[in-house]
Amino acid sequence: MRDYGFSPAQQDEIWHRWRAGESFNAMGRALGVPMHHVRSFLAQTGGIRHKPQGRSAGHLSCAEREEISRGLAAGLSARVLARRLGRASSTISREIARNGGRFAYRAVIADQAAYRRARRPKPTKLARHPALRAIVQDKLALRWSPEQISGWLRRTFPLAPDLQISHEAIYLSLFDPRRRRSIDRTLTRQLRSARPMRHPKGAKQRTGRGVIRDMVSISARPAEVDDRTLPGHWEGDLLMGTRPSAIATLVERTSRFTALVALPDGIKAHEVRPYLTRQLLHIPEPLRRSLTWDRGREMAEHQALAADTGVRIYFCHKRSPWERGTNENTNGLLRQYMPKNADLRKFDQPDLDWIAAELNDRPRRILGYRSPSEVYSGLLTSGDALTL
Incomplete structure (x- = not known):
């Protein structure tokens, strides 16, 4: 196994940090070496540390085997030898039998044979x-x-x-x-992970990067959002293409009206927020009440977004994107236009507006075969929609 220039102490530290869940980057910085050296060192083992072969204290030592050999030459029985060595008589009997018997037993040969038998790994x-x-x-x-x-x-x-x-x-x-x-x-x-090497069972250490702070849980949403009695509550998410391309999708819960937002600058929080802010401000204020999002890092600047737009922002529970079911279903419909392997950067805002208009003009059974555009237009003129 190549050591990639790591001393035994450094190798021990790498394995300690690996079991603790540190990233390759973090380990490289701690050791002052390139990240790819750490990754290559671990990859050659499949992520599994191999302990050097050693002898258990419970096994016979070479010195004990020498005592057995001399005792047999002196005509002593296995029971007597066992008492002298403080071992079970069955242990001594098996040791003699598997190494040629009383007259052929030799300590060095028996010790070498024991080492060979103990070698790992044995055939699986x-x-x-x-x-x-x-x-x-x-x-x-x-x-x-x-x-x-x-x-x-x-x-x-x-x-x-x-x-x-x-x-x-x-x-x-x-x-x-x-x-x-x-x-x-x-x-x-x-395998589900499709990884070429085994990772530690423990969760990776948090670095603090990309953590969404001060989230308001979906559990805190008013009941009016859940039963769709009051319009103006939206669900949102990123629809991903080939990375790093994506678009933002917004769906109004009552009407199922969809708005699509181009993200030409990227999918990081500071790149997404300006475009979401502009889109939300285009929505009439009476229909701009709340937004429910998944826990994607693109919403790390949610507090600034809420302050700029006046929209209350809620987040789903961990690993529960289905809590934004309306948005998830809409994203499924959008795959007719934007497959998963498509580069979504080729869709500019006019393209997305056209797709959204076509989607919003489709009649929906859930709406009594009215289109989202019809229902949304009705909400804009409805007294209920204007009640804050």
């Missing part, structure tokens, strides 16, 4: 059982997780131990370079 179960390996590879190709494969094997072959394997053994065969000959290495791409 997947390497020793081709039928099991074929099943595991087939299920990985179907994007099953190792845990799903392990559980399915236990249920399907309860009486066949050779066709069962733990999920941890599958992961090790995929990531550990010493075991990779036992399974197709490219199947790591079928």
